[in-house]
Amino acid sequence: MPSGYAIRKNQYYDSVFLMGVNSRLSKTAGVRQTAVLMGSEKNKALLEDLGIRAPAIDAAGANDLVIAVLADDEQAVRSALDGVDAALLAVEATSTPSELHTLQDGLRVKPGANLAVLTLPGEYVYAEARKALDAGLHLFIFSSNVPLEQERELKQLARPRGLLVMGPDCGTSILGGVGIGFANAVRRGTIGVIGPSGTGLQEFTCQIHHAGGGISHAIGTGSHDLSNDIGGATTLMALEALERDPSTEVIAIVAKPAGDRTLGVLASRLQACTKPVVACLLGMAGRGLGPGLEWMPTIDAAAQAAIGLCATPAARSAPALTIGDPGLSLQGDARRSPRQRFLRGLFAGGTLCYQSQQILRQAGLTVFSNAPLSADGRLQDPAHSVEHTLIDMGDDEHTRGRLHPMIDGTLRAQRILAESVDPDVAILLLDFILGANAAKDPVGDIVGAIVEGRHRRPKEAGDLTVVASICGTEGDPQNLPQQSKALTDAGVHVFWSNARATDYCRERLRSE
């Protein structure tokens, strides 16, 4: 396929900016694929995977912008490359650049700063994080791909200084009502929550909000914190802080399974906690770990339990099962073919993918995934679903050189089309995550693919049932009522939570 590239020396841009440029260039007529990347070693390997290699690209550095184009013909390649400067200018026009380029520059402007938020490529995180700790700042590190030994060292340095290291790979925190990273607009209250997963915290805090409760603090710890390598360093510090915190009445932990050694330490610590504790370690359901400590099987159950432990009852009861679909039934609204027996789930939220697998597996279903509960459930080829398959679209495989599906729905839309025409599929399960920094219109980015998928589906293949959960509140910028209406208008069954949406799928599979 005809291809070409351009390089702009010493022009560094962040990943969201690059996505904006990429999105403009990819609309050029005749263009099949564009890649707009900084010239890091990882990105150069990605370009090579696309079949684009040249000495000039090899010589490019992390400060150099590389634009690569694959197109139907040479003319389209030239048109796209000719449009690079216009695309850069157009995206630049949407923001005012900062004159500050280092952490030290920032500290000169804000000498009283108490928190550094880092969203750098993972390989540069350690050096900047060290400087922040040396300056006495707490850290929220969104970046992933930070080596575990560096994470351990940062957390060991932070502890004696009483500094909190949220991350690396930390998506969400809410401190005193202020959302950091991917957070929803939830009511303030007396429930404090700690968790390594951004979407797990988002789902929990939204469930608390919907049920009339509120959040004192939600402390993200980073996805590796409960591993044996890290030993729960941030989780344990956060737990101590919430125990002392006068605004926190009940403490919840929401996580995927912990390393066995860390789990032992955590369980002992939770049992000794001076405040009521609710623990939801997905994959651990039904395994009690000592007196007074009950593992909740789902995030919903954890939220209900936390609200039940508050001295002041929540202002309102738990919300209805579904959004705007009182007539929802388990039978009769779909014309099925005999082949239609399987569920396909396509998730933006990794923890939600995990929770759905757990619910289905407990119902006795065999479920495959690219991010499985255990090794026997691993999908051989992440690009091809088999039987019941749930895909975490935010895993490394799907995010190499791309933004996370919570920001960019392109790959998920493509996969929806592929699953929709599979005659074995009966139900499609999706999640939509609202809140700060998520896509501006997550449903709008996807709903066209749902409609088109149904249109492309051969008549004899039977009807496709589409089920979705929305993680969000009425205060989120995406407009929750509009998002849910766009789904229900497209015939999608919409639920307030991933657990409820998955329960519904499970019952449909049982009843059909």
Place this chain on the structure above:
Amino acid sequence: MPDPIDELLRGPLVVVNVGLRGFAESLEEQEVDVVQVDWLPPAGGDREMIDLLDKLL
């Protein structure tokens, strides 16, 4: 002496946002005192030069 984490939770947050501008904007919308740093890779991203600079500085 008060615990630094207790102070962080009590607020107010004063934030240096290094990297993605959207994270600073969402904090500004919540009336948080935040400064945006448009981070650049040090030494043009040259790993050996970065290590050398880190040792010198």
